[in-house]
Amino acid sequence: MDASLEGAVYAHDKLFDPFGQPGGAPMRTPVGPARTPVPPEEDRPKREPGPPLFKNVLPFKPPKATRVQLEVDELVRRLDAQAAGKTYEGWDWWKAHCPSHSDGRPSMTFHWNPTRSRYVFKCHAECEPGAIESAMLTWLDAHPTPPAPTEHTSYGREMDRYEYQDRDGTPIFHKRRYEPKDFRIYRRVGDGWTKGFGDLPNALRRLLYRLPQLQGQPVVWCPAGEKDVKCCEALGLVATTNCGGEGKRKWYAEHVQQLKDAGCALLIVLADNDEAGLSFAE
Numbered sequence: 001m002d003a004s005l006e007g008a009v010y011a012h013d014k015l016f017d018p019f020g021q022p023g024g025a026p027m028r029t030p031v032g033p034a035r036t037p038v039p040p041e042e043d044r045p046k047r048e049p050g051p052p053l054f055k056n057v058l059p060f061k062p063p064k065a066t067r068v069q070l071e072v073d074e075l076v077r078r079l080d081a082q083a084a085g086k087t088y089e090g091w092d093w094w095k096a097h098c099p100s101h102s103d104g105r106p107s108m109t110f111h112w113n114p115t116r117s118r119y120v121f122k123c124h125a126e127c128e129p130g131a132i133e134s135a136m137l138t139w140l141d142a143h144p145t146p147p148a149p150t151e152h153t154s155y156g157r158e159m160d161r162y163e164y165q166d167r168d169g170t171p172i173f174h175k176r177r178y179e180p181k182d183f184r185i186y187r188r189v190g191d192g193w194t195k196g197f198g199d200l201p202n203a204l205r206r207l208l209y210r211l212p213q214l215q216g217q218p219v220v221w222c223p224a225g226e227k228d229v230k231c232c233e234a235l236g237l238v239a240t241t242n243c244g245g246e247g248k249r250k251w252y253a254e255h256v257q258q259l260k261d262a263g264c265a266l267l268i269v270l271a272d273n274d275e276a277g278l279s280f281a282e
């Protein structure tokens, strides 16, 4: 130990001193020998400039042409990629088939790194990122751009809406009838309508048409569709039908139960119905 520092109290001595008293002698910072002052610049020895050793060595950066340069949306569409969450920076991850190996299931993930202005590819079958990128470029060249998907929005002209309500008359869903003949279900969500049955439970999907009007009616007519129910009503009959969604109509236990609960003793099933309905009518 340096003679000048003998007797100095060090922080670590204090820390491990079992007899150290709080409020005792303050710890002294040991002071080392004085530094030699830095000589002024003109007194420093001159150094000959050496050869530029690293002049031509730059960090490796692949030329842009060997990188995937498509927009993210475009690449996602071309690869038919699926969203796979976000990176911790908040960038979107996508999942797709790896072009670099024979990939039965999507085992490659990628994201666009805006800081590095490039895609980051990762294959969970452990292909090298560089190999993935070059395989990707080859694959994109070999597979010309598919046409943009045409959105199927037009179902023709809406002709009518058939509202399905629960027993108390609360609208649950409705069926839109289009011309040319086509049907779409819209369910009640908040104050609006959303396409499809979504998460509606079976008990609500299988409501009978005109359920509030059936309450306490011993005789109910049952034609094949909502349009025919309206015709029956025009004749002064009480009528109902079941909703086949966008497909075939089918009778379920829920339908029967709703009729029983309503007090219906006789259901007159009109032609065009399926076997289940007819057997129920009997």
Ligand SMILES: [Zn+2]
Pocket (backbone or CB within 6 Å): 098, 099, 100, 101, 108, 123, 124, 125, 126, 127
């Ligand atoms: Zn791979």
